Amino acid sequence: MKAKFSSVAILIILLAATFVSGCASSYQESSTQSSDYMAVEEYDNSYARNVVMDESGYADYGGASTASVDRKTITTVDMTIQVSNAAEGIDKISKMAVASGGYVSSSSIYDSYYGSDESKEGYVIVRVPESEYSSFLEDVGELGEVTSKSVSAQDVTEEYIDVSARLDNLERQESRLQDILNMTETVEDVLAVEKELERVRGEIESLTGRLNYLDDRIEFSTISIRVTEPRPITRSWGIRDAISESVNGFISMINALIILIGYLLPLVIVLIFFGGAGLFIRRRIRR
Template sequence: MNYRTLIILIMCIAAVAIAGCTSTQTGVTKSAVSPAPVSADLGGAQSVYSTNEGVSSSGRSVMIPVPTTGGGLPGQGTDTKIIRTADVSLEVSNVTGAVAVIQGIATTAGGYVSTTSIGTDYNNRPTGTVMIRIPAAGFDSALSGVQTIGKVTSISTQGQDVTAEYVDVQAQITAYQNQIAQYNLIMKNATKIDDVLAIQQQIDTVQTNLDRVTGRMKYLNSQIDYSTITVSLHEPEPVGGTQGHDFVAAINDGIAGFFGVIDAIIVFVISILPLIIIGGIAYGGYRYWKRKRPAEPKTGTPEQK
């Protein structure tokens, strides 16, 4: 093997090696930039995104953001979210006055009165219901203040842990916001009307879902930040019965009874009127028959005559 042959052999080996390296590098690059197809619902609640290639109605490729499942355990980095409520039943001397006191307790605690109703029960005793919303931090002190208004006949408190739902809704909001941001970026690069319409339709769908979960988040925050206390009020039964003697009521009852008797007599007379008519006809017939009957001859002893 001469010198020239050796040089040619070395150049061939180098060319083969360079070609192999270039092929390997190209394959790795394509694998890195080509997104793995992910099957996921665009309306799902996720927080991490990849991209997937779709085809618009015009045949042009469009990169569509697809949500993927995010890692992490629910509740990490999130405080416990508790919805606290209480139901209290009180016996008070004056329902109207107690309602005013409860309203004062709510205002002092930085809360407000949600609903108020005052009425009477079947015994005409005053009753009332008041629902107040109190900042969560002042829930215990407000509840203690309510119990001092009257005699507690029943009380119950509830604490609903909504941490998992809160984290889930939070993740959904982040996911939908990221989706809308991705679609807006795609919209800027769209040049065909069909592509713009297709992307806008996706944006509208995601925006609807975002509005829904945002409303749910507002509701949860309202229930968590402000606890609810519902107070039912009633007055005690008076001594000697629910009502005292009422002279006017007695007169009214007597008049009502009198007219009741008159009504009963009228109903009775009308009911037996057919019998009276039949009886009258029968009696008249009998009298008529008796008058028309020939008189019987009188018989007896001479002494009797």
């Protein structure tokens, strides 16, 4: 009886393993590492793509049109704003993000030079709830002059459906394997079931991490803001410019005269020497 049960249990395990492997094989293993959650990856969303398209162009997933599916988008904003004081501007933006239910991811401020003039410049990256990001951008725009802004929205609905479906299948498979484990009687069968459970739970952990990452990126928009100050403008009076140019011209003339004297001085010395010698010889002859 035990042998018969053991054979049945192993058969069920093999069938379960085949089902899970076929369902999850298209998902890339690289997503198991936490660093991979920092970018939206391109991979085979075969589960989500194997849906039937109706005549209207919408896909039929589980008997429902994707027109009724909540679209999942990741919003990213990059903008530059010019304010009178960069440090105060970054501080205000940070407080506005917190007031909107978000948080500051990072910020920095540093000196910026334009010739001999110095001003402040900085960056601040904030995460705000998707529902608040439009009003947040409007409030930021009131702090100064927005010189550039770009908004991108990445649709990850297909990936989200695919990951969710795979995760649901794996969780059901885990439950069935747990039931089988409770029914096994031999050490060999227990080890076989536990090994399969460990594999399934590893995939569940991987997909859960990916889903949590997508949820975070979907629920909170990422907004990167460069904060600058106006470039210093140096205005000078006409009289001062004229005096400055006159002084510079006089100095240039003196420099040119010194250079000319340097070239002529050896010639003058030679002329004086030979002229004096000739005069001396002429006087000697007359005597």
